[in-house]
Amino acid sequence: MIGKLSGRIDSVGEEHALLDVGGVGYLVFASGRTLAQLPPRGEAASLLIETQVREDYIHLYGFLEAAERDWFRLLSTVQGVGSRSALAILSVLSPLQLAQAIAAQDKAAVSRANGVGPKLAARICSELKDKAGRIVLSAELPGRGAGGTAPSAPNAAAAAAAEDAVSALEALGYRRGEAFAAVAQAARALGGEAPLESLIKASLQELAT
Numbered sequence: 001m002i003g004k005l006s007g008r009i010d011s012v013g014e015e016h017a018l019l020d021v022g023g024v025g026y027l028v029f030a031s032g033r034t035l036a037q038l039p040p041r042g043e044a045a046s047l048l049i050e051t052q053v054r055e056d057y058i059h060l061y062g063f064l065e066a067a068e069r070d071w072f073r074l075l076s077t078v079q080g081v082g083s084r085s086a087l088a089i090l091s092v093l094s095p096l097q098l099a100q101a102i103a104a105q106d107k108a109a110v111s112r113a114n115g116v117g118p119k120l121a122a123r124i125c126s127e128l129k130d131k132a133g134r135i136v137l138s139a140e141l142p143g144r145g146a147g148g149t150a151p152s153a154p155n156a157a158a159a160a161a162a163e164d165a166v167s168a169l170e171a172l173g174y175r176r177g178e179a180f181a182a183v184a185q186a187a188r189a190l191g192g193e194a195p196l197e198s199l200i201k202a203s204l205q206e207l208a209t
Contacts, residue, residue, distance in 0.1 A: 004046065005019055005049055005062070007022065007026070008042055008043060008044055009041050009042065009043055012035055015030075017030060028047060029087065030062045031068065031091040032091035033090060034047075047062035047064065048069050050063070050069055075128075077127075078123060079123070080123065088113040088115055088116060089110060092112045093112075100181055102124065102129055103175075104177030105125045105126075106125070107122045107125050110124055161199060162187050164196055165186075165200050166179045169203060179203070182207045
């Protein structure tokens with residue numbers, strides 16, 4: 001299975017990019033956000049790859065950041081969400097915006113994606129509401145391995161502390177979506193070793209600004 005490709009951009013289409021790796025062209029499907037951030041033709045680029053193997057095809061999906069790849073995987077677990085729909089959602093919402101939308105059960109935001117109707121958006125929000133926080137908070141914390149590998153044990157503990165901070169903010173009356181955003185910003189500023197008390201305090205300061 002291919003997990004990462006590094007080469008030079010040969011061409012970029014509406015839904016895919018052709019990446020030249022040592023003279024071999026790999027057709028990689030990607031979200032509109034990722035395609036827009038790719039360098040010009042001939043420039044070097046590196047993409048995290050999700051490989052999907054079916055009876056009649058092998059498709060490669062590329063991501064510049066691990067958080068977007070993680071969301072692609074998570075969205076694909078929802079019945080009715082295919083690869084095209086997952087990329088469409090990630091084209092209109094960043095990983096953090098998607099986490100906020102799901103945490104707040106904002107079906108309208110999710111249904112902005114092409115091919116995602118109100119019923120499917122509602123299913124996505126319902127099925128993923130308990131999983132959204134771990135992905136975005138883990139992605140915001142330092143310690144993520146090269147190439148988007150899983151966080152280390154200390155970083156996993158920091159992600160758990162961040163989730164506790166989100167719960168504390170909810171108890172104070174803040175909406176889950178805004179709590180996620182504030183804790184993610186605070187965690188990035190303080191670093192992965194910040195104690196829970198400091199994380200909550202910094203998050204409250206973020207919410208006050």
